Amino acid sequence: MDRRQLLQRLDSAWGHSRVVRRLSDAQLMKPGVTGDWSVRDILAHVSTWEEEALTHLPLILEGGTPPRYSVRYGGIDASTPG
Numbered sequence: 625m626d627r628r629q630l631l632q633r634l635d636s637a638w639g640h641s642r643v644v645r646r647l648s649d650a651q652l653m654k655p656g657v658t659g660d661w662s663v664r665d666i667l668a669h670v671s672t673w674e675e676e677a678l679t680h681l682p683l684i685l686e687g688g689t690p691p692r693y694s695v696r697y698g699g700i701d702a703s704t705p706g
Contacts, residue, residue, distance in 0.1 A: 680690035
């Protein structure tokens with residue numbers, strides 16, 4: 625996959641946000657979409673990890689490897705960073 629294909633794929637995926645914009649605040653915050661997570665929780669999660677990925681793009685473009693999550697944050701069960 626080249627850069628253009630990646631950007632098209634991201635645009636297509638985020639294109640579904642049109643549906644999200646039609647939801648009320650109550651609908652966005654209602655738990656149960658995935659376990660106890662709401663639509664808002666999922667969007668916040670995806671946005672956070674998208675930012676994390678963008679942070680590492682320069683390193684990846686130079687052929688480097690970003691640090692593993694477990695090394696950087698202490699694993700999935702560690703307390704939330706920040």
